[in-house]
Amino acid sequence: MSIVHPFDQAIALVPQEDGTFQGRFTPAYGNMVGPYGGIITAALLNALPTHTGQQQADPVSLTVNFAAPIADAEYQITVRLMRNNRSTQHWNMELSQNGEVAATATAVLAHRRATWSATEASMPTAPVVESLRSSRMPGAPRWVSSYDMRFVKGEVTLQPDQQTEDSTSLLWVRDEPPRPLDFVALAAMSDCFFPRIFVRRQQLALIGTITLTTYFHADRAALTQQSDKHLLAEAHANRFYNGYFDQGAKLWGADGTLLATSHQLVYFKA
């Protein structure tokens, strides 16, 4: 018997005769209103081919623009190859519901070659996963329980005495139930942080991600190496200003490899 992981159910695409893809967001990744942004991001990346001709191509960059409210319902994705160069492919994607564009995206796939390499960012120190409790957030939207999150810092408690001037969060995170890491799961996890304004003010606010960009710093072999272990995930904000704030994130593999960096701009009402 083979059981499909809820993540794969939520991003499963059915190719249509006209070259588009059809899918359906599932309750397991529901957010306050509509689906979790990470699952929308993963569905868009999932629509791209993982091979071009004989060559394997890995995503190096992905930007998703959330243009309109999205429902926990059927969606259509169209993809368009904008340019195909020797080492990179540039793609545009659109996600529609009821015939209207709700999200647009661009992605760059690349054939990596071995080169001089170096990491300048430092992995934050954190207690071992096993020493931390799994976060339990009664009343949180469904997508939260599709991850195992173990906070080192910057949890949303909604306790006024936990308000802070540094909204940085640090947590260990993996899919729940565990699932071997791949690029679509990593793309989804780049959005696994609560909005920085919730951490900063320890109160809820009306928010919505406007745009999300993820850079992948690792190849397929590094993700295979990571498998279903927890990633160390860090997120911070630079500025909240008149309705918009940014969030920057780093995702580290269990062995200290920087797997991805990600940035988003978020609308807020406060």
Add this chain to the structure above:
Amino acid sequence: MSIVHPFDQAIALVPQEDGTFQGRFTPAYGNMVGPYGGIITAALLNALPTHTGQQQADPVSLTVNFAAPIADAEYQITVRLMRNNRSTQHWNMELSQNGEVAATATAVLAHRRATWSATEASMPTAPVVESLRSSRMPGAPRWVSSYDMRFVKGEVTLQPDQQTEDSTSLLWVRDEPPRPLDFVALAAMSDCFFPRIFVRRQQLALIGTITLTTYFHADRAALTQQSDKHLLAEAHANRFYNGYFDQGAKLWGADGTLLATSHQLVYFKA
């Protein structure tokens, strides 16, 4: 007599009957091969309307994907409004040369409203502009002399003994000749950094920006306030890995306002 600034010459667009725009990159912003990425970015942003109906809309986010080599020559830009919501407009743009797409872009314009606001990032300390010499780089591409750059840290000297394990740069920068800051100039300046790999290794390498995302954290009033003073600009890298590295940047106004943050992914051969 009215003199047009070289920056405005380089991004000037002529509306065509079919709704597209035509422009021509100028030698003043030439790079090693083709135009400076910042001027391409500015031209794309310049194609968007600054008003929607009666309301002024400011850019909050801009992503440019550099899909193919671009020449110091004529270009066409097409823009398409993907969604128009109450507070935001989502745009797609394409820049073509000789009928082929060379760059794609997405932008979000927004009507900002006064809200609770806070800045978490700290402006780095730096000597006053007047105490630093303007950088002179013989042999540098033309766009470099279209800026006045005064380095505090992380200049490209090509001296092997200046190699470093921290490729961070910090500099004061403004348009040369001086020009009052606006969103298109700020978008261009978000690419005003030498490639991190040049700083790190103090040697040239074949490089090309693949994708650039800028978040604007300020409104028009803050840019007017900044006028033609120097901005404090900081750039760093997180990881160089098998042909690609990222660069993160912050641009601060002279009065300490965080005006923009920016991220790019760069192809390299080394």
